[in-house]
Amino acid sequence: MCFHRISLILLFFSCLAFSASDIKSPSSFGFSLPSTKSARNSIAMEPMAVEGVIDSSYKLGPGDYLDIMLEQDFFSLQILSDGSIAIEECGIVQIAGKTLAEAREEIVKVASKKYNPEYVFVQLSQMKKFVVSVMGAVKQVGQMVVDPQTRLSMALQKADNILGTGRKDDVWVIRKGDTLHINCVEIFDKGNFEQDILLEQGDRIYVPFMNTLDMIALIFPGGSRVGVPYDSSSTIAQYFEKAGGDRMHNMGYQSVTIRYPDKTTKVISAKELNHWKVPPQTEIEFSVKTLFVYVGGAVMAMGKIPYESSWHAIDYIAASGVLTQTGTWTQVSVVRGNQEKIKVNVSTDQILPGDYIEIPKSRYETFKDVTMFLASIVSVVSTAVIVYINYVNSANSK
Template identity: 25%
Template sequence: MRTGLKGYKNLGAWTRCLVLALGGAVALSSCGISYNSPKVSERNGELPVSVVGMTARSVAYANASPYTPRALPDVFYAYAGSQGSVTGAGALPAAPYLPDETRRQMEYRPLPDINPQPYRIGVGDVVLLATRSSASTIEQLSGLLAAQNQRQGYTVRDDGSIAIPEIGAVQLSGLTLQEAEDRLFQALVSNQIDPSFSLEVAEFRSKKVAVGGAVKSATLVPITPNNLTLGEALIAAGGLVTRDEEFASIRIYRDGTLYQIPVETFRAQPQLSDKLLIAGDAVYVDTTYDLDRAFEFYKTKIDVISLRSSARSTALQTLSSEINIRRSALDERRALFNAREQLGAEKRDYVYLSGEVAKQNRFALPYGQQATLADVLYNEGGFDNTTGDPTEIYVLRGSNDPAKIGEIVAYHLNAGNAANMILATKFEMRPNDVIFIEEQPITKWGRALQQTFPTLLNSATSAL
């Protein structure tokens, strides 16, 4: 006893403090003073908790619980060309139909059938007049004959007539080939000229169809007496150039209406290639709906084909004004929704993060799609594995069954093996899920010592 007391007296002051501190720790522990860290227990008070290991089977079971992500308002799927009443600049004359373009099955708006019509000569066409040189009156007709059989081309002028030497102007615009021959016959006879001739259209310039968009080469395709089909127009433009045909469509703009044929439907129904086109049609192969691009194409179509002088400018200004008004209305409604969401006035679904995560926070589940455990963890910065235990990651999910209210399932992910993080990319989150990560054992000990050491030190100092 004397030797032990002497040894105790020979201990340094700091060592004696430490011994007393450790003794104080035991004393404090016996008094119920200790560090408590959160953890997942099989039972917590009256709430029954079932811990289930996260495996491929349990992930499939958890994902089977019904949940439909909230959808954005319709205004985020609308575009400036949508239908509806328009205020401001006034409604467009015969406004084109602009179908909804979202990633779903495309609407089929068939092009109406039309009856084949005989070709009518128009302004810009070049007609070829063939005459015989055996009669002296032929020289009076052409003025340029030097061979036995002469062929002379005449361009239909802006006033719809052709000018023949010694005869004058003959109106041909709007006439079929047979009607034009009859009118020429009467003009020759009335001028006492041998009416032996033949007439044909050498160049078709008055009636055209514009083809653009996802084709090899945008072009203007003339309409001939043989008529022009949709398939022939696309071939003349080099054919379709589309990578994802399920999102591609053939749109035909005709007389203020936009018709739509999905490319998949066009491939599946060969008879659609035989649809007849008429003068002024515009064919546009679209892969994704782009209002500005489509507007530029229709603007060019209107410039080249439809309107003249001031009428053309007025129509384009009206169309541009209407699109700007609609676009401004959409922007205003979207901005209002964003403001309401920032103020918390829009209902959202949340997942909560606790424990050793980068930040105690809540994560808003995205609109229109599922979010996984990996999405939530890494979107919020993940966790620090120096303090968080990767072997103790839990997703706590309450029961939606009123008969089992209060029951909790804790899906346990052991990410000590990094390969198991693949399961986190498959595990779908549900509203009100809680993601919890426990502390490292050394972290618990360090924090407990950090909090109790000042008290123990004071106790030891007082004892000394």
């Protein structure tokens, strides 16, 4: 009895051992479990917002992330500061400064010690980040983190754009001892994207300030003030474009007030901007108000006429219509400012907006009017005398 029990116990353990040795692995059923020794690392990576296909000449460097598939094993590796990556059980690969195709060749060489080269796949999963500096005439100076697809215009936008006193036409990009001079006016105003360069690691951006002694100030409605560099060949219309006025809301500018360095003032209509050039340190103020000159006196149509900077008094008088009783040019006067009445030369003296041009009648017409007035008085007096005499005679006859 005891022998049978011992035999049964031995038989039971023998069956257990046989069953354990006969259990099939997952691979025997035609599939395999994923490897757990090389899962994606825990660093959260943001999706790339690329502006197009990444150039095949792009050079890998520290900070770039690579997704590597080695047969059934998957790796997500960041290129280290020394330019290398480490593949488990294979070794270290130096890939900094290489293109993605060149890096794959190096990875295949090292990984072939353990993996089949035909099943090695490498792709760039995220580009590196680096720091550039922005200084000078920008609203926010300092450093910013960018990637290799960041262009100069994007960096300036992150710096809250160029100040009104900054030189948009000569932005410096200091790169490895060289200085690139970029005309951002070509980028922002004319869409010349070839000037909008991609930034590189170590770039320093400097926006020079304008020389205040060599500047033109433009003042827009609301008090907005923009400075642009003086250019002896530029007209007011070109300064307007350089200041970005053509990209602002069209407010319907009607007139422009020019304040020269010597404190003199000139007002012109907006349609004359292409013909006017100004010296350095001039202020140019744009207005939406229509300017007028007022004409009264011995003219056909009294009233207001739109201001023209090139016109003189004789032009406004002609526009109002000359009459036969219009006086001589020497009699013309202008009421300006605080009701100050001044004599002007109708063909040479400047007329300002708001002036009132008074054209008296000719001396003959004035004499005729006085004569007619006196005649009317005499007529009234004589009539009154006749009525009085008749009244007296009538009273005496009674």
